[in-house]
Amino acid sequence: MNTKFHPYYAVIFTSKHSNTLEGYTEMAIQMEQLAKEQPGFLGMDSARNDIGITVSYWESLDSITQWKQHSDHLVAQRKSRNHWYSWYNVKICKVEREYEF
Template sequence: MELAKPYYAVIFSSLRTDGDEGYAQMAEEMETLARKQPGFLDIESARDGVGITVSYWESLEAIADWKANMDHKQAQKKGIQTWYSWYKVRICKVEREYEFNK
């Protein structure tokens, strides 16, 4: 993924509670919705114990707009009530990147 720099990364690290409780469906819906947001660039996700989802954005304003999205706010509320025992959000400015690809 080659993105114009600088851009921003929102790193969401989390520990899930037991059971799905609608999590998988909501995660899919939130990714679909995020992809439609102005300023959204891409997303990557992995889970093996601690889950890490990194979404990429053009600006801090785009990130703030996503956080304020009403559907996203409902998902955040459900996450606190049901899906997560812990999470942390980090917002970083990406100025440089490199990769290896065999």
């Protein structure tokens, strides 16, 4: 991810799977590919053990809103609530600074 540093936004999605995961992997792959095509998308990091954490990075709050309201993403959200997740939490944060080693 290259932001040529300007402040940007991170959407932190933390979740626990339910016992029903049929179709989940396919949908997750489809949503990641679709997110990459959205205006304002900067990148994504993800890890999963007992709890999953996916952080997606966006140029603006407007780009996050547009992604949340995308028709295919709305279908995935509904299936997630009804089938794939027993719990989730979303946090939206502004990244003011970053560094790495």
